Amino acid sequence: MGRQYAVIGTGAIGGFYGACLQKAGLDVHFLLRRDYDYVKEHGLAISSTFGDFTLPQVNAYNQVENMPPCDVVLIALKTTQNHLLPHLLPPLLKPGTVVITLQNGLGVEPEIATIVGETAQVLGGLCFVCSNKIGLGQIHHLDYGQIQLGAYGNNHQPQGITPTMRQIAADFEQANIPIQLAENLLLARWKKLVWNIPYNGLSVVLDATTDAMMKDSYGYQLSEQLMREVIAGAAGYGLEIKESFIQKMLDYTMKMKPYRTSMKIDYDCHRPLEVEAMFGNPMRAAQAVGVAVPQITMLYQQLKFLDARNIAIGN
Amino acid sequence: MGRQYAVIGTGAIGGFYGACLQKAGLDVHFLLRRDYDYVKEHGLAISSTFGDFTLPQVNAYNQVENMPPCDVVLIALKTTQNHLLPHLLPPLLKPGTVVITLQNGLGVEPEIATIVGETAQVLGGLCFVCSNKIGLGQIHHLDYGQIQLGAYGNNHQPQGITPTMRQIAADFEQANIPIQLAENLLLARWKKLVWNIPYNGLSVVLDATTDAMMKDSYGYQLSEQLMREVIAGAAGYGLEIKESFIQKMLDYTMKMKPYRTSMKIDYDCHRPLEVEAMFGNPMRAAQAVGVAVPQITMLYQQLKFLDARNIAIGN
Numbered sequence: 001m002g003r004q005y006a007v008i009g010t011g012a013i014g015g016f017y018g019a020c021l022q023k024a025g026l027d028v029h030f031l032l033r034r035d036y037d038y039v040k041e042h043g044l045a046i047s048s049t050f051g052d053f054t055l056p057q058v059n060a061y062n063q064v065e066n067m068p069p070c071d072v073v074l075i076a077l078k079t080t081q082n083h084l085l086p087h088l089l090p091p092l093l094k095p096g097t098v099v100i101t102l103q104n105g106l107g108v109e110p111e112i113a114t115i116v117g118e119t120a121q122v123l124g125g126l127c128f129v130c131s132n133k134i135g136l137g138q139i140h141h142l143d144y145g146q147i148q149l150g151a152y153g154n155n156h157q158p159q160g161i162t163p164t165m166r167q168i169a170a171d172f173e174q175a176n177i178p179i180q181l182a183e184n185l186l187l188a189r190w191k192k193l194v195w196n197i198p199y200n201g202l203s204v205v206l207d208a209t210t211d212a213m214m215k216d217s218y219g220y221q222l223s224e225q226l227m228r229e230v231i232a233g234a235a236g237y238g239l240e241i242k243e244s245f246i247q248k249m250l251d252y253t254m255k256m257k258p259y260r261t262s263m264k265i266d267y268d269c270h271r272p273l274e275v276e277a278m279f280g281n282p283m284r285a286a287q288a289v290g291v292a293v294p295q296i297t298m299l300y301q302q303l304k305f306l307d308a309r310n311i312a313i314g315n
Numbered sequence: 316m317g318r319q320y321a322v323i324g325t326g327a328i329g330g331f332y333g334a335c336l337q338k339a340g341l342d343v344h345f346l347l348r349r350d351y352d353y354v355k356e357h358g359l360a361i362s363s364t365f366g367d368f369t370l371p372q373v374n375a376y377n378q379v380e381n382m383p384p385c386d387v388v389l390i391a392l393k394t395t396q397n398h399l400l401p402h403l404l405p406p407l408l409k410p411g412t413v414v415i416t417l418q419n420g421l422g423v424e425p426e427i428a429t430i431v432g433e434t435a436q437v438l439g440g441l442c443f444v445c446s447n448k449i450g451l452g453q454i455h456h457l458d459y460g461q462i463q464l465g466a467y468g469n470n471h472q473p474q475g476i477t478p479t480m481r482q483i484a485a486d487f488e489q490a491n492i493p494i495q496l497a498e499n500l501l502l503a504r505w506k507k508l509v510w511n512i513p514y515n516g517l518s519v520v521l522d523a524t525t526d527a528m529m530k531d532s533y534g535y536q537l538s539e540q541l542m543r544e545v546i547a548g549a550a551g552y553g554l555e556i557k558e559s560f561i562q563k564m565l566d567y568t569m570k571m572k573p574y575r576t577s578m579k580i581d582y583d584c585h586r587p588l589e590v591e592a593m594f595g596n597p598m599r600a601a602q603a604v605g606v607a608v609p610q611i612t613m614l615y616q617q618l619k620f621l622d623a624r625n626i627a628i629g630n
Contacts, residue, residue, distance in 0.1 A: 205520060206620055218619040225613070294609040298540070304533040305521055 003071040012131040014076025024175035036062040038136035048141035069094035075101040079277035105277025109152035122152040146178040150185030158184040190234035198226035200263035201299040211258040233286035270314025318386035327446040329391025339490035351377040353451035363456035384409035394592035420592025424467035437467040461493040465500030473499040505549035513541035515578035516614040526573035548601035585629025
């Protein structure tokens with residue numbers, strides 16, 4: 001039997017990728033909360049552009065203490081739940097464990113590295129996937145699916161392509177999950193923010209899908225300017241993202257099917273938004289090296305305002 | 316009989332001040348559109364913190380061609396209707412006519428000066444008033460009421476206190492309307508924007524009343540930063556607004572009764588927003604003298620996006 005996987009947070013992302021891995025024959029252990037009773041009895045059901053499938057039986061847990069230490073731990077919680085990690089991670093670790101965060105934003109790997117210390121290697125997995133949880137144990141994978149994998153080193157020193165990355169990639173490829181290896185994790189993270197910051201942020205503030213933003217000239221300008229600030233932030237860390245990448249992202253979004261971003265879905269469901277990981281951390285990172293990001297700052301503050309009220313309404 | 320007044324746009328502002336002037340014995344002529352039939356028959360009804368009153372009979376018109384040329388023309392249309400002014404103003408002018416725009420934002424006086432040419436003097440009247448039209452010919456004046464009057468000179472050269480300003484002020488004081496005379500109209504306009512830009516803009520984007528913005532720390536920061544950009548814009552024209560004015564406006568707004576801004580009321584009623592006069596013109600003015608106003612720019616673009624969709628929904 002191959003590597004043993006733990007999935008922390010069996011939702012749209014963790015549920016989808018974990019199920020793909022189990023289907024490919026790997027030994028996967030799922031930590032659940034609200035869906036625990038249902039999934040323990042009925043397993044997981046995936047409807048996917050890669051092909052629908054069900055897993056009538058999965059290793060389901062509602063207590064991390066009952067799970068075995070694993071070779072690989074996939075973190076797929078929302079970053080708003082990261083205060084739970086110091087409790088959730090240690091029981092899953094053994095010497096050589098690889099912890100992969102599939103989370104959005106910036107600054108999650110150093111946080112995890114602090115928790116796991118020398119015991120485990122930390123990788124970042126950037127998910128380019130449209131996937132939603134549509135019911136108990138039911139996940140709908142709509143589009144894309146690629147994971148970009150990069151290794152975290154102290155202070156985000158680029159690690160290149162490591163043997164561990166190649167091993168993990170082999171498992172994911174076996175599960176038909178498209179994998180790309182990134183030599184520089186921090187660069188990959190900033191590049192992903194070029195898309196995430198404008199579209200996730202504006203989708204909430206403007207109550208709009210991607211197509212509505214792109215076909216309005218002001219929505220288009222807003223997106224473009226925000227992308228420019230993200231690139232400036234990255235440049236503050238010596239990370240070059242070419243100017244042409246902006247046009248590429250704008251064109252790509254123009255051609256996308258109308259899309260409601262994950263942050264907008266969270267907002268509409270009155271769930272806490274990942275404002276700190278996706279906006280606050282990049283904003284503070286840019287400011288820390290003297291790069292002015294006034295429009296990211298404004299978007300951050302608008303989202304903080306809306307998020308606080310939205311959660312209050314939801315409860 | 317005293318000076319003859321024309322009121323273009325008999326709504327919350329024009330209806331209120333025009334009615335006060337008529338009540339004080341002045342000869343006032345009101346141009347109306349939707350309310351014409353009703354007001355011609357029933358006159359105007361004002362409920363006001365200054366005292367309620369009705370004017371069972373007013374000089375009502377639905378065609379500017381039927382109105383007499385007047386000594387004073389009060390423009391109280393929304394600035395979104397200013398494309399009508401080249402048609403509406405000329406029939407009301409005679410040598411020496413004084414045209415006073417009671418409109419919001421920046422750049423309205425030069426526009427009017429171009430239309431009236433040498434025939435008329437142009438004044439700006441900045442209204443500090445909470446007033447709503449609540450029904451046909453019915454105006455509810457909730458709070459405040461002061462008008463700040465300043466004379467427009469070519470390229471906004473400060474005109475000081477002119478004899479015309481004093482004459483108009485005398486009429487308004489006779490009507491119990493508090494009047495303040497401004498030596499520098501452009502400075503007065505920028506100072507008013509210090510309040511108008513953050514609160515009108517954010518009230519729409521964040522769907523919030525003033526109190527909600529002020530009691531949230533991010534709403535407070537957003538307001539403060541935007542005020543700072545307005546002050547920088549003014550400074551680009553050699554107009555000094557003291558740093559302490561920001562704190563004064565924040566404190567003032569903190570103490571205000573919860574208030575839904577006029578732009579938010581327009582938005583909620585699916586009426587066109589005065590985005591160009593209140594945001595676009597100051598933004599372009601600042602940019603023209605090399606002052607960066609990235610957050611005003613972003614707010615402008617957000618409002619343009621929201622306004623376009625909001626009007627489309629309303630129709």
